[in-house]
Amino acid sequence: MLRRAGPSLRHFLLERNCSAGYSSCSSEAKMSRPVQARRLEGVDKNIWVEFVKLAATYSTVNLGQGFPDFPPPDFLKEEFTRAFSGEKHMLHQYTRAFGHPPLVKILAQLFGKLLGRDLDPMTNVMVTVGAYQALFCCFQAFVDEGDEVIIIEPFFDCYEPMVKMAGGTPVFIPLRPKAPKDGKLMSSADWKLDPAELASKFSERTKAIVLNSPNNPLGKVFSREELELIADLCVKHDVLCISDEVYEWLVYDGKEHVRIASLRGMWDRTVSIGSAGKTFSVTGWKVGWTVGPNRLLQHIRTVHQNSVYHCATAAQEVVAQGFQREFEHYGKPDSYFVQMPKEMQQKRDQLVQSLVAVGMKPIVPEGTYFLVADISEFKSDVPDVPNSDEPYDSRFAKWMVKNKGLAAIPLSAFYCGPHKNNYNSFIRFCFAKEEATLKAADDILQKWKLEKTTP
Numbered sequence: 193m194l195r196r197a198g199p200s201l202r203h204f205l206l207e208r209n210c211s212a213g214y215s216s217c218s219s220e221a222k223m224s225r226p227v228q229a230r231r232l233e234g235v236d237k238n239i240w241v242e243f244v245k246l247a248a249t250y251s252t253v254n255l256g257q258g259f260p261d262f263p264p265p266d267f268l269k270e271e272f273t274r275a276f277s278g279e280k281h282m283l284h285q286y287t288r289a290f291g292h293p294p295l296v297k298i299l300a301q302l303f304g305k306l307l308g309r310d311l312d313p314m315t316n317v318m319v320t321v322g323a324y325q326a327l328f329c330c331f332q333a334f335v336d337e338g339d340e341v342i343i344i345e346p347f348f349d350c351y352e353p354m355v356k357m358a359g360g361t362p363v364f365i366p367l368r369p370k371a372p373k374d375g376k377l378m379s380s381a382d383w384k385l386d387p388a389e390l391a392s393k394f395s396e397r398t399k400a401i402v403l404n405s406p407n408n409p410l411g412k413v414f415s416r417e418e419l420e421l422i423a424d425l426c427v428k429h430d431v432l433c434i435s436d437e438v439y440e441w442l443v444y445d446g447k448e449h450v451r452i453a454s455l456r457g458m459w460d461r462t463v464s465i466g467s468a469g470k471t472f473s474v475t476g477w478k479v480g481w482t483v484g485p486n487r488l489l490q491h492i493r494t495v496h497q498n499s500v501y502h503c504a505t506a507a508q509e510v511v512a513q514g515f516q517r518e519f520e521h522y523g524k525p526d527s528y529f530v531q532m533p534k535e536m537q538q539k540r541d542q543l544v545q546s547l548v549a550v551g552m553k554p555i556v557p558e559g560t561y562f563l564v565a566d567i568s569e570f571k572s573d574v575p576d577v578p579n580s581d582e583p584y585d586s587r588f589a590k591w592m593v594k595n596k597g598l599a600a601i602p603l604s605a606f607y608c609g610p611h612k613n614n615y616n617s618f619i620r621f622c623f624a625k626e627e628a629t630l631k632a633a634d635d636i637l638q639k640w641k642l643e644k645t646t647p
C-alpha cells in the first residue's frame with residue numbers, strides 16, 4: 193500500500209551522473225528540470241495568506257481565522273508551567289518518535305473507551321504536529337498515482353492540495369442545502385448528501401473518502417444514518433476512511449458525535465484524526481494524533497519517521513496531563529469537555545442574534561466553532577458583478593473588512609476551483625471568541641443595521 197518503495201531508475205542514473213561529475217548535473221540543468229505541476233499549484237493564491245493579511249490591515253474585529261482568543265483551561269496552564277519550569281528536565285529533549293509514551297497511553301485509554309475496543313498505545317496511536325500533519329501523512333501513506341479520493345464539499349481547504357501532492361485525484365461531492373419550509377433559520381443539518389450521488393462517486397479507482405464531522409466550515413454533525421450510508425459504501429468498495437474529527441468535543445443541542453470507526457466494518461479501514469489545539473483551545477501548540485489499526489498506522493509511521501520524525505516533547509506532556517484529568521472527570525459537570533460546548537453554544541447563539549439583526553441569515557451549526565451566514569440579501573450594499581471570476585462572497589468579505597472592520601472568510605474558499613461559484617453567497621464566522629470580541633462584533637452589526645434603515 194505504501195508508495196515510493198525506492199527511487200526511479202531515471203533518478204538513480206541522474207544521481208550516478210552527478211557523482212561522476214557529468215555536466216548534465218550542473219546547477220543550471222538542475223534548475224531546468226520540470227517540477228511536478230501539482231506541487232506548484234496554488235502557491236500564489238492561498239486564500240488564508242490573502243484574508244489573514246486583509247484582517248490584519250483592516251479589521252477591528254477578526255472573526256475570520258479559526259482560533260480562540262480566550263485562554264485555555266486553568267488546569268492546562270498549570271500543567272504547562274509545571275512542564276517547563278519543573279524538575280522534569282528531560283521534557284526539553286527528544287521523546288519517542290511516534291508519540292510521547294504518557295500521551296499515547298492516555299489517548300489509547302480514552303479512545304479505547306469511546307470506540308469500545310482495546311487499543312495498543314504503541315501501534316494504534318501516533319502523535320503528529322497538529323491534525324494537519326496527520327492529514328498529510330495519511331495522504332502520503334495511502335494515495336498513489338491514479339487513485340481517487342472522495343471529498344465532501346464544503347471541505348477544510350488543505351484536503352485538495354494534499355491529495356494532489358500525493359499524486360491522487362480528488363472527486364468532489366457537495367452537501368446540498370434544503371431550506372426549512374416553516375421559515376425557521378436553516379440548520380447545518382439541512383445540508384445533506386444525496387445518497388445516489390454519493391454512491392455514484394465510488395469506483396474501482398476510489399482509494400479513500402475524507403470525512404470531516406463535525407464539519408468545518410458548516411458545523412454539520414453527520415448523523416448516525418448518514419455515517420452508516422458512507423460506511424456501507426466504504427465496505428462495499430473496499431475504501432479507506434480518513435476521518436477528521438478535530439471538533440469532536442464541540443457538539444451542541446444534545447447532538448451526538450458518532451465516530452465512524454465504531455460502525456460495523458469500519459475500524460479496519462479508518463484512521464481517526466484529532467487535535468489538542470481544538471480540544472483544549474491551544475491551537476498554537478500543534479499537537480495532533482491518529483488512531484487506527486496497526487495495518488494502516490504502520491504506513492503513517494513510515495511517512496512521519498521520514499519527514500517530521502518527532503513532535504515537541506513538553507507540549508505532548510502537557511496534553512497528556514490534560515487528557516488524564518479529563519479521563520478522570522469524564523462526563524462530570526466540571527469536565528472541560530462538558531463545560532466547553534456549553535459555553536461555546538452560548539457564543540453561537542449570541543452571534544446568531546447579532547447576524548439576524550443586520551439581515552444576514554445564519555445557518556445554525558450543530559458543532560465546531562464556525563457559523564456560516566447567507567449574505568444574498570446584501571446585493572444593495574455590495575452589488576453583484578455578473579460573470580466576474582471572483583466569487584461574490586469573496587468580494588463581499590473583502591468589502592466588509594475594509595468598510596465595516598469585520599473579518600470573515602468566504603465560503604467559496606471551501607470549494608474546489610470549478611465549484612466556487614455554486615455556493616457563493618455565504619461567509620464563515622468563527623465564534624470561539626471572548627465576550628468582549630463578540631460584543632464588538634455586535635456593535636459593528638448594530639451600527640450597520642442603523643445605516644441600512646436610515647435613509
Ligand SMILES: Cc1ncc(COP(=O)(O)O)c(C=O)c1O
Binds near residue numbers: 322
Ligand atoms: C477540519 C480541520 N482539520 C484539521 C485542522 C488542523 O488542526 P491542527 O491545528 O491541529 O493542525 C483544522 C484547523 O483549523 C480543521 O479545521
